[in-house]
Each structure stands twice: as C-alpha cells, then as structure tokens.
Amino acid sequence: MSKLTKEQKEEQLHAMRHSLAHIMAEAVQEMFPEVQFGIGPVIDNGFYYDFDLPRTLVPEDLPLIEKKMAEIVKQKNRFERQEVSKKEALQFFQKAKEPYKLELIAELEDGEITLFRSGKFVDLCKGPHVENTGQVGAFKLTHIAGAYWRGDEKNKMLQRIYGVAFADKKELKKYLNMVEEAKKRDHRKLGKELDLFCFSDLVGPGLPLYTPRGTIMKDELQKHIENICRKYGFQKVSAPAFAKEELFQISGHAQKFADELFHVSSKKKHDFVLKPVQCPHHTQIYASKIRSYKDLPIRYMESDKQYRAEKTGEVGGLSRVYAITIEDGHSFCQVEQVKDEVVGMVNIIKEFYTSLGLWRTLKVYLSVRDYEHPEKYIGTPEDWDTCESMLADVCEELNLQAERQEGEAALYGPKIDFMFRDALGKEIQIPTVQLDFATPKRFNLKYINSEGNEVPPVMVHRAVLGSYERFLVMLIEHFAGIFPLWLAPEQVRVIPVSAEKHLEYAKSIAEELRKNNFRVELDDSAESVGKKIRNADLMKVNYMIIVGDKDVEADTVSVRPLRGEDMGAMKLQKFIEIIAKERDEKIIKN
RNA sequence: GCCGUCCUAGCUCAAUUUGGUAGAGCAAUGGUAUCGUAAACCAUAGGUUAUCGGUUCAAUUCCGAUGGACGGCUCCA
Numbered sequence: 001m002s003k004l005t006k007e008q009k010e011e012q013l014h015a016m017r018h019s020l021a022h023i024m025a026e027a028v029q030e031m032f033p034e035v036q037f038g039i040g041p042v043i044d045n046g047f048y049y050d051f052d053l054p055r056t057l058v059p060e061d062l063p064l065i066e067k068k069m070a071e072i073v074k075q076k077n078r079f080e081r082q083e084v085s086k087k088e089a090l091q092f093f094q095k096a097k098e099p100y101k102l103e104l105i106a107e108l109e110d111g112e113i114t115l116f117r118s119g120k121f122v123d124l125c126k127g128p129h130v131e132n133t134g135q136v137g138a139f140k141l142t143h144i145a146g147a148y149w150r151g152d153e154k155n156k157m158l159q160r161i162y163g164v165a166f167a168d169k170k171e172l173k174k175y176l177n178m179v180e181e182a183k184k185r186d187h188r189k190l191g192k193e194l195d196l197f198c199f200s201d202l203v204g205p206g207l208p209l210y211t212p213r214g215t216i217m218k219d220e221l222q223k224h225i226e227n228i229c230r231k232y233g234f235q236k237v238s239a240p241a242f243a244k245e246e247l248f249q250i251s252g253h254a255q256k257f258a259d260e261l262f263h264v265s266s267k268k269k270h271d272f273v274l275k276p277v278q279c280p281h282h283t284q285i286y287a288s289k290i291r292s293y294k295d296l297p298i299r300y301m302e303s304d305k306q307y308r309a310e311k312t313g314e315v316g317g318l319s320r321v322y323a324i325t326i327e328d329g330h331s332f333c334q335v336e337q338v339k340d341e342v343v344g345m346v347n348i349i350k351e352f353y354t355s356l357g358l359w360r361t362l363k364v365y366l367s368v369r370d371y372e373h374p375e376k377y378i379g380t381p382e383d384w385d386t387c388e389s390m391l392a393d394v395c396e397e398l399n400l401q402a403e404r405q406e407g408e409a410a411l412y413g414p415k416i417d418f419m420f421r422d423a424l425g426k427e428i429q430i431p432t433v434q435l436d437f438a439t440p441k442r443f444n445l446k447y448i449n450s451e452g453n454e455v456p457p458v459m460v461h462r463a464v465l466g467s468y469e470r471f472l473v474m475l476i477e478h479f480a481g482i483f484p485l486w487l488a489p490e491q492v493r494v495i496p497v498s499a500e501k502h503l504e505y506a507k508s509i510a511e512e513l514r515k516n517n518f519r520v521e522l523d524d525s526a527e528s529v530g531k532k533i534r535n536a537d538l539m540k541v542n543y544m545i546i547v548g549d550k551d552v553e554a555d556t557v558s559v560r561p562l563r564g565e566d567m568g569a570m571k572l573q574k575f576i577e578i579i580a581k582e583r584d585e586k587i588i589k590n
Numbered sequence: 591g592c593c594g595u596c597c598u599a600g601c602u603c604a605a606u607u608u609g610g611u612a613g614a615g616c617a618a619u620g621g622u623a624u625c626g627u628a629a630a631c632c633a634u635a636g637g638u639u640a641u642c643g644g645u646u647c648a649a650u651u652c653c654g655a656u657g658g659a660c661g662g663c664u665c666c667a
Contacts, residue, residue, distance in 0.1 A: 143594090143661060148592075148664065151663075160662075188659095192601085205657095314665070528623095528630055534629055546626065566627075
C-alpha cells in the first residue's frame with residue numbers, strides 16, 4: 001500500500017467525518033421518522049448534524065443512536081452521487097417535507113446541485129464521501145446542544161448532535177484521553193484547588209474574586225508588563241471606572257454596544273456609564289494640553305477593570321466575566337512614526353511572551369482592508385495605504401511570518417493579531433496591535449505639525465496580555481498550575497522534620513528567604529513529613545526545603561524541587577543564589 | 591437572551607432507579623505520637639439535601655418557578 005501524504009490523509013478523514021454525519025442522520029431518521037434535517041458539516045475532530053425533532057433529546061439517546069449507526073456501518077451501503085436540476089431537487093425535498101433543505105436549495109443555481117444517497121438516506125450535499133458506510137473509522141457521539149437554524153438567533157432553535165471521529169480506535173482513544181487531560185488542567189478546577197480565585201453567589205456571577213494567591217500572580221504579571229513597557233516609553237496613567245455617557249457616544253461605543261453598557265445612577269440625578277473600554281479616557285488625557293509634533297509619540301498604559309454587560313448565558317469561569325481587567329496601551333503619533341511605534345509594540349509582545357516561553361507558539365495574522373469595499377472603513381485611502389504597508393514591512397523585518405487576511409481589519413484601521421493555541425488546539429487571540437484613524441478625529445485630537453498646522457494624530461492600540469482574566473486562564477491551563485518561579489504565588493515552603501525540634505531553625509531559614517524577597521511559607525503543622533510534602537506538592541509550591549537534625553547540625557537545607565531531581569543538602573546561600581537566578585532571569589523549567 | 595444537563599457537609603462523592611427526612615473520605619476542631627522526602631492514630635463537630643411553591647399520610651427523591659454551575663448556540667469594542 002502506498003503511503004498517503006498528509007493532505008490525502010486529511011481529505012480522507014474529512015470524507016469519513018462527513019459520511020458519519022449522513023450515517024447519524026439516517027440513524028436519527030429511523031428513530032424519529034418525522035425528523036426534519038438542518039445541516040451536517042465536518043468540524044475540527046468530528047462532525048455534527050442539526051435536527052428539528054418532535055421531542056427533545058436526552059443524553060441517554062446518544063448510545064441508542066450510536067448503536068443504530070453501527071448497524072448502518074455494517075451494511076456497507078454505497079454513497080451514490082447524483083446530479084439534479086434545481087427543479088428536481090425542489091420536488092424531491094418538497095415530497096420529503098424538508099423545509100430547511102428547500103430553503104438551502106432556493107439559494108443554489110442549476111448545475112451545482114448534487115444529492116448523495118446511502119441506504120435509505122438522501123441528502124443535499126456536494127460531497128465528497130467515502131465509498132461506503134463501512135469505511136468510517138472510529139467515532140463517538142459526544143454531546144447534544146441547541147443551535148439556531150443558520151446560526152441566526154431570530155430563527156428556530158434546532159437540536160444539534162456532536163460527534164468526534166478518527167481513522168481508527170487508537171486515534172479516537174488518543175483524542176478522548178487528550179480531552180480528559182485537558183479537563184484536569186481546566187482553570188476552574190485548578191483555580192479552586194490552588195486557591196487562586198473564587199466566586200460568590202452574593203457578589204454575583206461573572207464577578208471573580210481574586211484570593212491572595214491569585215492576586216500575587218495578577219500583580220506579578222502587571223509589574224512585569226509595565227517594566228517592559230516603560231523601557232519602550234510608555235507612561236502609566238489612571239482613569240476612573242465610569243464617565244458621562246457622552247464620552248462613549250463620541251467614541252461610538254455607546255451606539256455600537258448599547259446593550260452591553262452598565263449604567264451608574266444615583267438619587268442625586270447622576271447618570272454615568274461604567275467604562276467598557278479605556279481608550280476614550282486616554283484620549284482626554286492627551287487632549288488636556290496642546291501637543292506639538294515634538295511631543296509625539298505620547299504613550300499611555302493602564303491596567304484597570306472595564307465593565308461589559310454580557311448576556312447572562314455567556315459568562316463562565318474566568319474566561320467571560322462582567323468585570324474584566326484589561327492591560328491596555330495607546331500611542332498617539334504622527335503617520336510617519338507609525339512604523340517605529342508598531343516595531344516597539346511588537347518587540348514588547350516578543351519580550352513578554354519570550355519570558356514565558358510562549359513566543360514560538362504564537363501565530364501572527366496581518367489583517368488588512370477588504371479592497372473591494374473601501375466604503376466600510378474610516379480614514380483616508382492614502383493613510384490606509386501608508387499604514388498597511390508599514391505593518392507589512394514590520395512583519396517582514398521582524399520575520400513574523402504573518403498570514404495576510406484581507407477584509408479582517410477593524411473599521412478604524414489595520415491590525416496585527418497574535419494567536420495562541422490552547423491545550424485542545426483551539427486558537428485564542430491575545431496580543432494585538434491596531435491602528436486607529438477614527439478615534440482621534442472623533443475626539444478632535446490634534447497636534448501642531450512642523451508647518452504650524454493643527455492635524456490629528458494616529459492612535460495605535462496595543463494589548464500585550466489582553467485581559468488578566470483570560471491570560472490567567474491560558475497560563476493556568478498551559479502550565480497545568482506549575483508556574484514559572486517568578487510568577488508562582490508560593491515559591492518556597494519550609495518544612496521542619498519535627499514541628500517541635502526544628503521549628504526555630506526552619507523559622508530562621510524562612511526569615512532569610514523572605515529578606516531576599518521570596519514568597520515563603522513555613523509549615524509548622526504537627527503532621528508527618530510525608531504529609532507536609534504531599535500538601536506542598538498539591539499546592540504546586542516550586543521548592544520545598546526540608547530541615548531536620550542533619551541540617552541543623554551541618555547548617556544546610558535539603559532542597560526538594562516540585563519536579564525533577566532531588567537537589568540534596570546545601571548551604572542556604574547557595575540555594576538562594578540558584579533560585580534568585582531562576583526568578584530574576586525568568587527561567588522556565590521543563 | 592436561547593436549547594439542554596446538573597445542584598446532597600468547606601472539597602470529592604454515596605443514598606434518589608422503586609417517595610419512608612441522609613452516609614463516607616479529605617479538610618476543620620480536640621487529643622496522642624515529633625516523625626528525613628506523596629496521606630500517623632483516636633475522638634468530636636459539621637446538612638431545613640440551592641431557594642420558594644405544588645402533589646402526597648409522607649418529598650433529597652415526583653412536578654413547577656427562581657437562583658447558580660456546566661455543555662452548546664448567538665454575541666464579544
């Protein structure tokens with residue numbers, strides 16, 4: 001047998017998954033003859049099909065459907081392709097009483113309509129499929145969900161069944177194991193176990209409370225990003241949590257996101273809006289003085305909470321919340337300075353992600369205009385041309401290997417987005433650099449250029465870690481709770497062998513470590529050594545220092561790292577040197 | 591907001607199938623043991639079974655509403 005290329009394997013897997021969608025549809029039709037079909041496409045790792053059914057499905061239905069599918073697989077029914085005219089297709093699905101299919105066909109042209117038949121099931125489908133229902137590898141139906149017809153919330157909600165499928169049982173098992181592993185890393189689980197954050201029914205959903213340990217991590221991230229940004233000329237500013245609604249009417253947010261604004265009012269007739277973004281506030285700091293071209297660029301940064309009234313069904317864990325801490329930065333500059341500004345920002349992103357060992361994992365997208373619809377965008381075509389080519393140059397010069405995406409720019413300017421792949425291979429966008437021609441004009445911002453004229457600056461938005469909440473989700477899941485030393489809430493735990501005999505010595509060790517600015521806890525509980533080690537391990541403390549008679553006598557500490565080789569006994573100063581280096585150079589182990 | 595599932599002690603779970611008011615481990619507290627690299631031993635306490643209402647002689651169990659969590663859909667400046 002000839003070896004298949006990667007592309008051929010992908011194609012085969014695709015055909016298999018698509019065929020499984022048909023097989024599942026046939027199985028559902030056997031169980032519910034009245035079913036009306038929506039669509040059944042292939043997705044990452046599997047497939048789904050949408051059904052309009054006489055009753056709601058329950059999880060117990062899935063094994064029954066799987067069983068029916070297995071029967072159909074055994075029949076090895078051929079997938080038969082048939083080209084039909086639009087009229088024939090309409091007649092066929094009219095007779096079959098398939099309103100959703102009729103809606104789809106109405107939008108198709110003659111000559112591009114094909115049907116696929118396998119066993120008793122016929123579907124509007126352009127293929128491709130495997131030869132027969134026996135060639136579909138290993139699959140499992142995973143869950144049921146509601147889904148709007150054609151993804152529009154005004155339409156009827158259909159019932160969707162999701163399945164995963166792979167070439168063979170081994171691959172399927174590998175995937176299911178991976179999902180299990182990912183669950184163990186779930187930030188909600190680890191957040192509770194490691195005591196990083198919590199929620200309260202009294203405070204409300206979507207409003208995370210950071211515990212002392214979680215707050216340490218948040219503060220460390222903030223210190224780190226601010227230190228880097230300061231080197232690139234960013235100045236920290238601070239703005240209040242709310243403002244008059246007019247501020248956001250001028251920025252355009254009040255109109256575009258009217259339903260997502262929180263209002264703050266009082267009996268004294270105050271009426272404010274909680275800030276959903278920080279850029280408008282920053283524009284007003286810029287606008288507080290007359291600016292000269294000699295002052296530019298002016299760069300502001302701020303890490304603060306912003307508030308968005310998300311739909312109730314959308315909040316969950318730390319990844320979607322009402323109060324989100326955004327690490328935001330803006331540069332006001334001249335058009336010709338844009339390139340240098342973007343280079344600086346990309347370098348900030350590079351430095352920050354490199355320090356977490358994540359730079360290599362980022363994929364870069366350059367999002368530019370849809371050139372066929374220039375009317376969709378704000379700003380002059382000349383400025384767009386200049387800035388798009390500047391962004392492209394930056395990507396080139398910094399060797400970012402950016403993928404160009406036409407039509408993905410924001411309405412106010414082009415941007416560079418960085419995507420991170422999570423434990424399950426899902427892409428999440430965190431860092432971004434965006435040009436903005438619109439906001440400065442809306443707020444009538446200006447500077448005096450070298451010719452003495454008042455002109456608007458360009459605003460460059462940049463997010464490095466995005467929101468602290470989502471960033472922590474990513475970090476917790478990526479590191480599975482075992483954080484780099486500089487970020488870890490508890491870096492060292494001192495464990496006396498005997499809580500009576502060695503307590504004083506252990507205290508002096510902890511004290512010395514604290515003097516060197518390490519986050520240290522002393523376990524003075526009356527537990528066995530084994531138990532104390534286990535507890536430190538469960539809390540993912542980076543280093544345990546165990547001290548007993550031998551250490552007291554030799555004036556040493558016994559070092560047990562969380563992972564890796566036992567480091568044995570050494571002088572405390574030696575240990576401090578080792579971990580100070582690890583902390584200060586932000587070394588990532590493993 | 592919509593569709594669906596779930597909610598038992600601080601945590602992880604049992605008892606609910608077939609209605610007869612709840613049990614374990616860990617954690618906590620008190621004691622004993624002071625121990626050298628992943629769980630010492632004994633005891634005590636901890637629950638209006640998320641909340642409210644209904645059916646019933648009787649509801650943790652069945653039904654409804656509310657709240658919360660989860661899986662999706664939609665949305666995400």
